[in-house]
Amino acid sequence: MARFDLAFSSLTLSLLYIAGTAIATTTTSIEEACKATRYPAVCVETLQAHATDPQPSLQALAETTLSAGIAKIKQAKTFVSQMTNGKGLSANEHAALKDCFDGMGDGLDQLTQSVPELRKMGQDQGGDFLWHKSNVQTWVSAALTNYSDCYEDSDEPTALNGSIKSAIRGHVEPAAQVISNALALVNQLQQGH
Template identity: 45%
Template sequence: MAKAINSFVPFLALLICIVGAANSAATGYRSPVTTSNFVKWSCSSTTYPRLCIRTLSTFSTKIQNSPHQLALTALNVSLDTAKSAKGFVLKLGKFKGLKKMEYKAIADCIDEMGESVDRLGDSVKELKNMGKYKGQDFMWHMSNVQTWVSAALTDDNTCLDGFAGRSLNGKIKSSIRAQVVNVAQLTSNALALCNRFAKKN
């Protein structure tokens, strides 16, 4: 009897490993031990992993182990930050005593950040509905998300380009740069997570 039990235990362990491997293959993801590990593991594929972990770990309970929810949360964080940055730039544009070049750069940046907010907003709406799409329909709608997020990132960089050159150096430039660079990095991370989600479906 003891020999039968001893031979059954390794068999049971092997069976558990096979089932676990099959589940991982089916989802395309290794199963992290905890939801917080899932966020950290996923963020390792982004351009700014520390920022990714810091901004998304607080949503671990909501994200669970869902690549879709992770990408959607990253987009929402990027959208909220872009809205905040746009508001910040709008306030700076009302300051008195701005140089003519500063005023123009700020005005252009407001337009670019407005575009970024719109594109990110469209991306969030599109990604929310991805669960009902399959096959070619999924890829078509997912390509919309990827295109819009990429365009939003371009908008952020175009805003920063408007402040190039030493003539615009100063507090205005450094303040706006800090805000927009943060948005650009978050958007870059969101794009990476969207791309990861797209590849696993």
């Protein structure tokens, strides 16, 4: 009986060691991928859903991050929509908020079409990999420009007062950070990996 207990204990310890190693590898893998992003702490936080995946692919990490960014930008767009309907706005403020809302819609369309394009990258073993990657990079970059225009407002610096601009920044910037991280992860993707 003692031999059985010893063998069982050894097996249990071995399995715990392997499981512990797999979890450590996951964290390292996510942390390694996130090092190349502009907002690594946000990246790691976004990807916590992959903590149980022993070796998440870079493509899966990019897709997860992009999907999280889409969800966040939808929330920010709802916030801007509510502000647009607010009373007491000047004509310039209303126009700037409408431009922001419209730009967010365009950016959301670009991000949404990027998800299936990103999936095609993983399926494509031919020469179209770079084409799909370029499409995703272009659309995600354009979406980021639309979102930063909401709170940077460089064309009309006086259109939004400080409190409105700060409120928009507080909702849009966190989403833009996640989307920026998704772009950085896409940039790391290479054909056949």
